Amino acid sequence: MRVFQNLFSPSVQHTLDLIGIFVFAISGALLAVRKNFDVFGIAVLAEVTALGGGLFRDLIIGAVPPAAFTDLGYFVTPLLAALLVFFLHPHVERIQVGVNVFDAAGLGLFCVAGTTKAYEYGLGLTQSVTLGLATAVGGGVLRDVLANEVPSLLRWDRDLYAVPAIVGATLVALCIRYDALTSFTSGLAALTAFVLRLLAMRFHWRAPRAWNRRSTVREE
C-alpha cells in the first residue's frame, strides 16, 4: 500500500469526511421524505446515500471491512442527519440552496479522497479516477435505485454532476503522476470540483444526448 503521509492531518481529513457524509445523508433523507417513507426508510436512505459510494470503492479495492463499518462516526452521522430531516424537514427544504452547496462540497471532498485511497491500494491512475468518481456519485445512484427512480446522475435533464467530480479526480491523478500531491493541491482539486458544480447549478449546464434521439427501435 502506497500511503501519502500527512496529506491532511488525520483529524482534518476525518472532519472533512464527516461533513461530506452529513450533507449526502441530508439529500438521501429528503428524497425519502418526498417518497413518503417512514422514519426507518429515512434512516436507511440517509445511510445508503452517505456511505454507498465509499462502500463500493472499499469492496473493489479489497479494504474490508469497509470504513463505513469500522468508523462509528461514519455510521452515526447519517442517523443524525435523518433525525434532523425527520423533525425539521420543511426547514431543511427551505434551505435547499444551502443543502445543494454543501452537497457540492461533499462531491469535491469525496472525489479527491476516493481517488487518493484507490491509488494508495495499488490501482492504476485511470482506475483511481474511476473509483474517485464512484465514491462521489455512487451513494446517490444507490439512493435513487432504492427509491425506485431513474438515477438522477444518468438523466439528461439534470445539471452536470459527474463532470465536476471527474475533473477533480483527474486533477488528483495528474498531481500523483507529476509527484505534486500535497494537502494544498488536493484542496485545490476539491475546490475546483466544488466550484464547477456550483457553476453547473447556477447556469444549468447539461451534457448532450445522442444525436437523433427520437428512437423508434423496438426494445429487444
Added chain:
Amino acid sequence: MRVFQNLFSPSVQHTLDLIGIFVFAISGALLAVRKNFDVFGIAVLAEVTALGGGLFRDLIIGAVPPAAFTDLGYFVTPLLAALLVFFLHPHVERIQVGVNVFDAAGLGLFCVAGTTKAYEYGLGLTQSVTLGLATAVGGGVLRDVLANEVPSLLRWDRDLYAVPAIVGATLVALCIRYDALTSFTSGLAALTAFVLRLLAMRFHWRAPRAWNRRSTVREE
C-alpha cells in the same frame, strides 16, 4: 476471528439456516409469480431473496467466497422453494398466513445469526447489529429492487419489519457485551424478534413518517 463455541450445535444451526432460507425463498418466488416472471425468473428471485442478505454481510466482513457459494444446501434449498411455488402457487398463496409466520421466523433466525457472525469477524457491536439487520432484511430489499418495486421495507404502509430484527440483533449484542451469549439467550433473542414481528402483523404496527409530509419541494 472470535468464535463462540457451541452456540448451537453445527447441525442445529445449519437446519435453522435452511429453514430461514426456505421461507425467504418462498416469499421471493411468490413475488415473481405476481410479477408474471417465467420459471427462471422465479428461481432467480427465490435465490436472491433467500441468500442476498447473507451475501452482503459476507462481502462486507470479507468472508469470501460467501457461505451462499460454498454450502450446496444453501443453493439448492431456494430452487426447491421455487419449484414448489411454480407448481403449487395457488395453494402456497392460500396458506399465506403460514408463509408470513415462517417468514417472521426467518427474520428472527437471520438477525441473530448475522449479528453473531459479524462480531466473530471482528466488527464492533454497533456494526454487528447493523449487519444482523442487513442479513435479515437485505434479501427482501434486493428482491424488490430486481422486481422494480419500491422496497417493501422502506414503505410507511407496511407493518413493522425492520424493528423486530433490530431488537433481536440488539439483544444479541447486549448478550455479547455482558458475556452472556449462549444458545439459550440466542434463541431467546430470535424468539423476541419473531414474536414482535407476529404482533406487528396482527396489530398493524407502523412506523411514523416525517411531520408535515405533504412536501411540495421541487425535486432537485
Added chain:
Amino acid sequence: MRVFQNLFSPSVQHTLDLIGIFVFAISGALLAVRKNFDVFGIAVLAEVTALGGGLFRDLIIGAVPPAAFTDLGYFVTPLLAALLVFFLHPHVERIQVGVNVFDAAGLGLFCVAGTTKAYEYGLGLTQSVTLGLATAVGGGVLRDVLANEVPSLLRWDRDLYAVPAIVGATLVALCIRYDALTSFTSGLAALTAFVLRLLAMRFHWRAPRAWNRRSTVREE
C-alpha cells in the same frame, strides 16, 4: 488456485474477452439512448453492462481488485462502444440483428470464461456454473436496474437468454469433472451456448410461467 494452463493462449483469451465486453457495452449504450440519457449516462450504462457480471463474480471469489479495475483495455473498450453509439446510433440500430448475434457470442464466451475462473478460485462445480451464468447475465441485469426497468432476463415475454448460458456453463463443468477441459471443448461449450441463443431468438423460444398465473393474492 487451480489454473488450467494454456486453455487458450493469453492473447486469444484477452481478445475474446474484449469482443464480449464490446458487444455487451453496445447493448447498454443503446438502452441508454432509448431512455434518453445524456452522453455520460450512455458511458455509465455501457461500462456497467459490459463489466458488471465479471465484477460480481470477482467480488464473490475474492479476486480483488477485479479484472475490470486492473486491465485498462476492459475499461476503455466500453467507452469506445459508448462513443460509437453516441455518434452513430441510428446506424447501430439498423444493424440490430448484427448486435444481437454479437451479444449471443458474448453470452457464450462469458459463461465459459466465468465458470472456468470460478473453478480456478476453488469453488465447487455447481457454484462455478452459477457464477458462469452470473458473469454472462449479471451486466444486463445491472443495466436494467439502473435504467429502472424490470430485468429483461426475468420477463416471460423475452426469448430464452439464461438457458443457453446455463447449458454452456454446465458443459464446461462436465468437462472439468471428466478431466476433458481443453481449448477445443471450451470453444465447443461457448459455441453451443451461442447457437442455442441464436435458435431461441429465431424461433422465439420462451420459458413457461407458473400455472394459473392470474393471481389475485394481495401483495403482503
